[in-house]
Amino acid sequence: FHLEKEPEVVVITIAGKDKVAGEEKKSSRQRSLKGDLKVNLAHLKDKGMLVPEVSQSQLAEEYRIVKRPILDNVEGQDSNGIERANLVLVTSSLPGEGKTYTAANLALSIATERDxxxxxxxxxxxxxxxxxxxxxxxxxxxxxxxxxxxxxQDVVLRTDIPNLSIMPAGKLHEQSTEILASSAMKKLISEISSRYKDRVIIIDSPPLLAATQGAVLASLxxxxxxxVESDKTPQHxxxxxxxxLSSCEVVGCVLNKSRKGFGMGYYYGYGNYAE
Structure with missing residues (x-):
């Protein structure tokens, strides 16, 4: 779906858990001597995440639907005119809508792809x-x-989940917006996109209306x-x-925390929030 003016929105409903809890009591991953990260799958499962043992679940099937148009755009980025299609930002309007839950599950689902x-x-x-x-x-x-x-190489942490690596946010900085909008960030993003075309980069972004960094990242x-949190986030x-998000060609929407569930009003189609 190639967009020229207003971002057209693909809506996909997820009947998932509520957002990931903001505070974690204890580290659920440990860094090994080789520099890898060992995943605590029990902890992720407890948080409602998509772990290998639930690969045949409703959640797994929902994320197969979510990821497919994204991966189709990545596969066709040399012919469909979508620049940096392998760079995918996951965001929301407000805090608490489930963006981190969605970003992590999307990454875990894509990690199961063969290529x-x-x-x-x-x-x-x-x-x-x-x-x-x-x-x-x-x-x-x-x-x-x-x-x-x-x-x-210093900041890309390999995990023991095949095909998945993580880059932490790094240090807190009072000028984080300016840093993310800098020429150094633009150069980094461009290099990552062009050098690793077979790698999908999922970026968990701040909410668009809670911090300026989200809009800055969306432009890259x-x-x-x-x-979007189902039945809660107001239309305006x-x-x-x-x-x-006007600077981004492709905008998709995941309707999170839906109570209807898969097979009960599950919706996948096109819409425009501006209408």
Whole structure:
């Protein structure tokens, strides 16, 4: 779906759990001596995440539907005119709609593909929820990389889940918006997209109406997944958030926390929030 003006929105309903809890009690992942991260699958399962043992579940099937148009755009990026299609931003209008839950599950689902690898980047630098979810504590990451303090290899943490790696948010910085909007960030994003065309980069972004970083990141990627909390987020809030995505060609929407569930009013189609 190639967009020229207003971002057209693909809506996909997810009958998932509520958002991932903001506070984690203890690190659920540990860094091994080889520099890898061992995934605590029991912890992720407890949080309602898509772990290998639930590959035949309703949740797994829903994310197969979510990821397919995204991967189709990645596969056809040389012919469909979508620049940086392998860079996918996951965001929402407001906090608490389930963007981190969606970003993590989308990455876990793509990791099961036979010919794709996926990197999950914690781009919510003020509130690094991906890092909390996976138990990554006090690690250098995206901000440190942009600032030139570390190399790319230093901040990409391999996991013991095949095809999945994670880049933490890195240090807190009062000028994080300016750093994300810098020429160094644009150069980094361009290099990642062109150098790793077989790798899908999922970026967990701050909510669009809660922080300016979300709109900045959206201007750098080829695809955006907008997470909307079912029956809660007001239409005018959604409209306001979508207006901040005008720089991105492809915008999809995941309707999260739906009580209807798969097979009961499951919806997949096209719409435009501006209408």
């Amino acid at each position: 794709k690898t996926v990197m999950l980047i914690d781009g919510d630098v003020a509130k690094p929820s991906i890092s909390k979810l996976f138990g990554i504590e006090s690690k250098k990451g995206l901000i440190d990389l942009i600032e030139g303090e570390v190399s790319f 990627v080829g695809q955006v997944v907008m997470v 809030i959604i409209n306001e958030a979508v207006e901040k």
